[in-house]
Amino acid sequence: MTGLxxxxxxxxxxxxxxxxASFDNTPDPRLRACLSILxxxxxxxxxxxxxxIEEWEQAVDFLTATGQKCDDTRQEFVLLSDVLGISSLVENINHRKSPSATEATVLGPFHMTESPQRELGESIDEVAKSEPCLVTGRVVSVDGTPLRGAGVDVWQADEDGYYDVQRPGVLPPGNGRGLFTTDDDGRFCFTTVVPSHYPIPTDGPVGQLLLATSRHPYRPAHIHFIVTANSHLPVTTHIFVADSPYLDSDAVFxxxxxxxxDFRRTDDADTATRHGLPNPFMHTEIELVLEPARGEGSA
Amino acid sequence: MTGLxxxxxxxxxxxxxxxxASFDNTPDPRLRACLSILxxxxxxxxxxxxxxIEEWEQAVDFLTATGQKCDDTRQEFVLLSDVLGISSLVENINHRKSPSATEATVLGPFHMTESPQRELGESIDEVAKSEPCLVTGRVVSVDGTPLRGAGVDVWQADEDGYYDVQRPGVLPPGNGRGLFTTDDDGRFCFTTVVPSHYPIPTDGPVGQLLLATSRHPYRPAHIHFIVTANSHLPVTTHIFVADSPYLDSDAVFxxxxxxxxDFRRTDDADTATRHGLPNPFMHTEIELVLEPARGEGSA
Incomplete structure (x- = not known):
């Protein structure tokens, strides 16, 4: 206790x-510094x-409604941070790294359930009503060394723009999600559907903010990744679909x-057979490059 | 909709x-300006x-918990604004006025129920277990003109530091609250108890913040007022009890x-009889001075 x-x-x-000055006696120096700055x-x-006073009350009401919109499957404050460009800024500040490493981008609000562990080659699309898309890729260190045993956590919206948690009872839990482990060559692969662009949830205070500011709520089509490997810095990122609308106006920056x-229709009978796909099929190829953790080797 | x-x-x-720039097409120029600044x-x-990233997540969790602590009788975001000095700053910005007018101070989070209309002289203390205190006062314009028919909305914590809404079932609703109308001489009076200093609610995220920063949660003893009168600017203010602890370290600035x-023990048999009080009795005298609304007369 302190006399102020x-x-x-x-x-x-x-x-x-x-x-x-009221925070001068905060025992944790980092908390003290952050509060002073804030x-x-x-x-x-x-x-x-x-x-x-009325505007201040509106701000209080907005923040209150934002908090009250949050539940187990909805994080409205993350969404607010996203549409104000704050999440993007925080991600960028935390990933000042080698230009050859895969760039990071925002986590987004839909990584709230654990992705089911899946075998390489398995489909993360449990609905199978649309054209399948093969995703093949490799996790490597910045010097090109393949990273075997790397964790590749994937989540995405479906061809209609919905994550599993947004359509309970319609989409099976885990649809569009998978946790893969790379093979000896650092490779991973899975099948899925090409995700659609989609609006961020607009039925809450953040949606009202976008409406009041004539901003659209759309994000370009993308697949989320969190990639982790021994002795390397993890990366949280997306892969965006090249011809998606809203690539130049992503609501969350x-x-x-x-x-x-590129996600390309590919004519390759051997690969199609190997992955149990019709030929031709949609395909994209992704290299995810991790930076070694400071002070540790990369292999 | 705008392409960003x-x-x-x-x-x-x-x-x-x-x-x-994402807010450039906001139709309301004031909202656009505020969002740019923010x-x-x-x-x-x-x-x-x-x-x-972990600190950003902690901030999101803190804001979420703050919103979720709010209900009909609890406004945790107002409390947060209060302990960060923001409410005080906003009040001060909105009340740059004649130095002879009564200064404004924060509304606080306990003005959430309507004060019961009461007759002049009535007691706002419905429990009557402690020594009564007479409050007499006058509402005047800056030139000294008494303001008759002025509304004097009063609310306060009791002698144990509790507002009615904090102890439902123990304190009757409306205890410590009253809405009075001044007489022809601009005068008002009521009886009450001398309020106690008290802690702001500490069982929520704001309480955790105070704890983590070694700040005490106390407010010095005070009575709240909102005073309104024809052709005058209303004022939201407090009267503080002169010998209260925490006058120099109010948790909400x-x-x-x-x-x-001063709240003084007073020996005045006539006044005691007139107000049905024991003699001697506690007494304070308050003059509340309103500034004329711009462009209007004061009488």
Whole structure:
């Protein structure tokens, strides 16, 4: 407990220093630093906005509704962070790395259930109503060394733009998700459907914000990946479908040119037979490049 | 709907401009301005903090829990705004007024029920287990003109530091609250108990924040007022009890020297008889001074 020893009169000019100083006795220096920074910038925003009391109340109501929209399968504050570009900024700050490594992008709000462990080659599409798409790839270190035993956690929306958790009872849990382990050559493969572009959920406060600001809610079509390997930094990223709409206006600011891949109709009878697919079939090929963890070898 | 026409690569440097620009087509210019300012300052805070992904997740969890703690009788986001000094700043910005008018201070989170209409002289203390305190006062314009028919909305914690809504079933609804109308001389009076200092609610995320930062949760003893009168600007304020602890370290940064009043044991048999009080009795006297609304007369 601390006596704050506030100035006797807190006014428009003195209150910010008092609020920053109120955290001076925080035992954890990192928490203290973050709170000082946050208070300073939030006060600066308030000074520049000069909100009316009514506007401040609207902000309180918006934040309250955002919190109350959250449940086991919905994270509205992540969505808010996403549409304000904050998630993208945080990801970028945390992944200043070798330019040859696969770029990171946002986690998004749909990684809330554990992906089912699957065998290489298995389909993550449990509905099988659309043309199958083969995804083949490799996990390598920045020097090209294949990374065997790497974990490749995959999740995606289906051909109608829905994740499994958005359509309980219609889509089986685990649809569009899979946790794969690379083989001795660092390779992985699975079949799926080409995901559709889709709107982020618009039935909550974030949807109202987009509506009020004439912003569309769409994300270009993509497959999510979290890739982990021994002695390497993990990467959270997407692969975007090259001809998807909204590549130039992603609602959550996550597109990077290096992450866009062609999904091509391919005529290759041998590969089709090997993967139990009709010929021709859709195909994309992905190389995921991890950076060695600092101070450790890469092999 | 707008094509954002994002740069093909959003990185740590370009994402802020892209996020600000995403609100360029907002029809309401005020909303557009506020969102630009907010995005700019939030991104600046993130750049300065450089949060890890785990810290960003902790922030999301904290905001979510704050929203989910809110209900009909609890507003945890107002409490958060209060302990960060933001409510105080917003109040101060909205009440840049004549130095002779009564200063404003924060609304606080306990004005969520309507105060019962009461006759002048009535007691707002429906429990009557402690020494009564007479509050007499006057509402005047800055030039001294008494304001008759002014609304004086009063709410306060009891002698144990609790508002009615905090102890349902123990305290009658409306205890410590009253809506009075001034007489022809602008006067009002009521009896009550001297309120106690009290902790803001600590059983939620804001309480955890105070604990983690070694801040105490106490507010010095006070009575809340919202005063309204024809042709005058309303004022939301407190009167603080002069000898209360925590006057120099209010958890919500709301104390102003001009709002501190003596509560004195008074020996005055006539006044005691007139108000049905034992003699001596506790007493405080309050003048509430309103500023005329711009462009209107004060009488």
């Amino acid at each position: 020893a506030l100035p006797a009169d807190l006014d428009e000019t003195t209150v910010t220093a008092a609020a920053v 208070v300073k910038h939030l006060h600066a925003a308030v000074r520049e906005m000069e909100p009316t 996550a597109v990077k040119r290096s992450l866009v891949r | 026409a994002l740069p093909a690569d959003l990185d740590e440097t370009t994402v802020t401009a892209a996020a600000v 995005v700019k300052h939030l991104h600046a805070a993130v750049r300065e903090m450089e949060p890890t 709301a104390v102003k020297r001009s709002l501190v009043r």
